[in-house]
Amino acid sequence: MSQNQLKDLSRLCVHTITTKPWCIEEAALNYATNGIKGITVWRDALAGRNIRQTGQMLRDHDLSIVSLCRGGFFPNSDPAKRKLALDDNHRAINEAADLGTKLIVLVCGSDPSQSLEDSRRQIQDGIAALIPEASAAGVKLAIEPLHPMYADSRSAINTLAQANDMTEALNSQWVGVAVDVYHLWWDPNLEKEIARCGRNDALLAFHVCDWKTPTSDFLNDRGLMGEGCIPIPKIRSWVEAAGFNGFIEVEIFSNDYWKEDQTLFLQKIIKAFKKCV
Amino acid sequence: MSQNQLKDLSRLCVHTITTKPWCIEEAALNYATNGIKGITVWRDALAGRNIRQTGQMLRDHDLSIVSLCRGGFFPNSDPAKRKLALDDNHRAINEAADLGTKLIVLVCGSDPSQSLEDSRRQIQDGIAALIPEASAAGVKLAIEPLHPMYADSRSAINTLAQANDMTEALNSQWVGVAVDVYHLWWDPNLEKEIARCGRNDALLAFHVCDWKTPTSDFLNDRGLMGEGCIPIPKIRSWVEAAGFNGFIEVEIFSNDYWKEDQTLFLQKIIKAFKKCV
Numbered sequence: 243m244s245q246n247q248l249k250d251l252s253r254l255c256v257h258t259i260t261t262k263p264w265c266i267e268e269a270a271l272n273y274a275t276n277g278i279k280g281i282t283v284w285r286d287a288l289a290g291r292n293i294r295q296t297g298q299m300l301r302d303h304d305l306s307i308v309s310l311c312r313g314g315f316f317p318n319s320d321p322a323k324r325k326l327a328l329d330d331n332h333r334a335i336n337e338a339a340d341l342g343t344k345l346i347v348l349v350c351g352s353d354p355s356q357s358l359e360d361s362r363r364q365i366q367d368g369i370a371a372l373i374p375e376a377s378a379a380g381v382k383l384a385i386e387p388l389h390p391m392y393a394d395s396r397s398a399i400n401t402l403a404q405a406n407d408m409t410e411a412l413n414s415q416w417v418g419v420a421v422d423v424y425h426l427w428w429d430p431n432l433e434k435e436i437a438r439c440g441r442n443d444a445l446l447a448f449h450v451c452d453w454k455t456p457t458s459d460f461l462n463d464r465g466l467m468g469e470g471c472i473p474i475p476k477i478r479s480w481v482e483a484a485g486f487n488g489f490i491e492v493e494i495f496s497n498d499y500w501k502e503d504q505t506l507f508l509q510k511i512i513k514a515f516k517k518c519v
Numbered sequence: 520m521s522q523n524q525l526k527d528l529s530r531l532c533v534h535t536i537t538t539k540p541w542c543i544e545e546a547a548l549n550y551a552t553n554g555i556k557g558i559t560v561w562r563d564a565l566a567g568r569n570i571r572q573t574g575q576m577l578r579d580h581d582l583s584i585v586s587l588c589r590g591g592f593f594p595n596s597d598p599a600k601r602k603l604a605l606d607d608n609h610r611a612i613n614e615a616a617d618l619g620t621k622l623i624v625l626v627c628g629s630d631p632s633q634s635l636e637d638s639r640r641q642i643q644d645g646i647a648a649l650i651p652e653a654s655a656a657g658v659k660l661a662i663e664p665l666h667p668m669y670a671d672s673r674s675a676i677n678t679l680a681q682a683n684d685m686t687e688a689l690n691s692q693w694v695g696v697a698v699d700v701y702h703l704w705w706d707p708n709l710e711k712e713i714a715r716c717g718r719n720d721a722l723l724a725f726h727v728c729d730w731k732t733p734t735s736d737f738l739n740d741r742g743l744m745g746e747g748c749i750p751i752p753k754i755r756s757w758v759e760a761a762g763f764n765g766f767i768e769v770e771i772f773s774n775d776y777w778k779e780d781q782t783l784f785l786q787k788i789i790k791a792f793k794k795c796v
Binding site: 354355357358389390391393394395400401404428429453455456457460470471473 | 734
């Protein structure tokens with residue numbers, strides 16, 4: 243356990259997908275009622291809504307809109323599909339601006355029909371193409387390295403070192419990284435690479451959950467903080483030593499938790515945030 | 520596809536677990552009948568058998584016994600259980616000597632109740648404790664880095680860089696590494712780290728299979744070579760550039776393939792070996 247436990251909820255942000263059974267209006271009301279101060283909005287939660295009005299609704303609940311999830315999925319061996327992906331990322335920037343958030347998280351993508359090197363080049367080209375519009379909209383782009391078990395089809399960026407390399411190559415104040423403990427906890431270079439993105443002022447987001455033993459599903463069996471083996475307080479201490487003091491975002495995909503009463507689940511999240519982060 | 524396809528089966532080795540429904544006697548007969556020259560023996564295949572006689576049976580089929588799988592699983596927060604693990608590894612060395620193979624593959628282990636750093640120290644201490652007996656028996660020990668999705672409970676050694684670091688720290692001709700494409704294909708440092716273990720004369724084994732999209736099971740949904748996204752010919756070219764020209768070992772855990780007629784599956788393996796390795 244951390245020597246430096248979080249005593250209040252001022253830095254707690256919850257992702258809408260964490261409480262997927264709730265629509266965004268229910269999520270906002272329940273988060274706010276329970277003293278949660280941040281929300282990260284998944285784009286599916288905005289479907290069919292006026293995005294500006296939804297952003298205002300969130301602010302009326304005194305919620306900080308920490309980020310929009312997610313852009314990315316740049317690589318494809320078919321140039322026409324890469325163009326469609328870029329179009330979708332442009333839309334995401336507009337949605338972020340309309341919503342009133344300053345950050346988009348990028349799940350960068352990977353195409354198993356081509357080499358990882360090709361996918362990585364297409365990711366970098368895709369992000370580079372977005373920078374002018376991101377800058378104009380005042381929205382930063384966070385490269386989120388994904389666990390190597392997703393290298394085939396979700397992200398060819400699988401370590402924080404790769405995300406840092408790409409951020410440095412792009413060399414823009416509008417591009418940085420998102421650190422998610424689920425994807426990165428196993429990496430022996432994690433402390434060093436967290437310090438590195440801190441030095442670049444590029445550490446834009448910090449996501450938490452836990453890794454259960456055993457894990458039964460590649461996507462939707464994440465654990466609540468404290469249920470697994472990730473040294474979350476240690477990683478938080480590295481992130482804070484690197485200068486990050488923003489929201490700590492709870493992002494849990496879990497078929498099991500989505501089956502529960504979400505009000506009770508939210509109480510578990512709050513308790514775990516204070517005890518195990 | 521490789522410019523340098525394998526034209527015969529002289530370097531093909533199959534792991535007994537790949538054709539798990541067969542007992543070792545059936546596996547040996549079928550491998551030999553089909554012109555396969557190498558076998559790697561999983562210890563469960565030896566249960567209830569006289570190991571020396573089994574080794575002789577394999578040699579009578581003109582099969583090279585490439586390695587014994589597997590030792591390892593060193594870490595445990597309980598010292599008594601670490602002692603039990605060491606005892607089991609001593610038995611594995613005796614079994615390897617009795618069988619007549621010169622190599623044991625180590626799946627190093629990890630204990631989710633303690634830090635990865637502690638698990639790694641216990642792995643290194645465990646291997647160090649085995650070196651005198653390995654040397655006396657003429658059996659080498661290959662550290663196999665496992666995919667990061669197994670960092671919680673199967674191996675705290677998750678990249679070839681880590682395996683190379685540990686091999687160099689142990690500094691013994693009796694310790695090297697095993698390169699398995701399934702575990703390592705995603706790693707942007709793979710070519711460099713393969714060259715590094717080659718320079719150290721520490722590249723002791725090369726395992727192949729494929730990564731399917733999607734993959735449905737954390738353990739037993741490996742693909743046949745050519746079915747997935749791993750650039751096997753490219754990785755083989757790196758391994759050979761590093762000086763390795765030993766057996767290429769087909770290690771496939773697959774609930775689907777284990778349900779098939781194993782004779783037909785073996786034909787698929789042979790075809791895939793010539794076409795996609």
